[in-house]
Amino acid sequence: MGMNRKRSDYVAHSKKVTRGPRWKALRLQALDRDDWQCVxxxxxxRLECDHIVPVRDRPDLSFTLSNLQILCGSCHARKTRLEVGHKPLPPNRQKWRDLLRDMQRNLIEQKG
Ligand SMILES: [Zn+2]
Known part of the structure; x- marks a missing residue:
């Protein structure tokens, strides 16, 4: 016991940071620095601002620009999965997910 990290634990820690007004400005700085794309x-x-070292592990780096990176929703989800201690998806399953995501994206673009 005690080895299992809970996702909710990570989310709760980062929520405390991303709720505040200070975060908004910093997030914009990170987006500008990373050229508004997933690094x-x-x-x-679907860009999200990620703490490279999770807030849970280094709360002192919560508002440090160099500890932030811009990730898309799917890269962010993959990173969080690893942090929480889940194994990454096997490559064939990950490929399948990526394929589904691309198909969805193409559908949306064709509609637009
Ligand atoms: Zn990405």
Missing amino acids: QCGERR
Whole structure:
């Protein structure tokens, strides 16, 4: 026991930071620095501001720009999964998820 990290635990810690007005300004700074795209895959939509070292582990770095990076929703979810201690999805399952996401995205673009 005690080895299992809870996702809710991480979320609760980061919520305390991302609720405040100070966060809004910092998030914009991070978005500008990373050119409004996911630093891992270049996606420009569904962008989220991630703490490279989680708030739970280093609360003192909560408002440090160099500890922030812009990730898209799917890269962010993958990172959180690892932090929480889940194994990453096997490559074939990850590929399938990415494929589904691309299909959804294409559908949305065609509609627009
Ligand atoms: Zn991404």
